[in-house]
Amino acid sequence: MARRLRRRPPANHAQRAEWMRTHPFEWLEVSTYPATYSAHTIARGIRTGDRIEFARHYGPAGAFETRTTSTEDGTTVHARFIGEAVNG
Template sequence: MSRRAKAPRVSHKVAAARLREHPNEWLPVGDYRSSITAKDVARRISRGYPIGAIEYGTPYEPTGAYESRTELTKDGTRVHARYIGETP
């Protein structure tokens, strides 16, 4: 039995920059095999939490400037996000 090919790693710095260039537009961030992982990444984006090691921080700052959601796909779960700007 063959294994599924690994999905490309998500560059969250690139994704966050792309979202800031297209405010209020939902764009895909990345695909994840596990819905649990995808939901955790989406939560971290929305709350401005670090993704990965804490010392690397997060490109999704300031807190509350991004919204995120997940979508089931044929091969897993896709994370979408949008930049809504800083809240007053």
């Protein structure tokens, strides 16, 4: 019988991007996605600052770095800001 995955609330990308901008080079868990392709799509959007709704918070392109890891619940996306820190 298939294992039922626990549903997580959607990631607050605006909040996560702001935190990373004020804590440059520190990795932050963005969210865990049950489907690997979803996690990779999110990670790519963060790196490129695509014009996808969630990714607009991560511009300009190249300002963020991402990594993905497999977990029991799916694939987790971590990101960090590698541009200049924004003074809050």
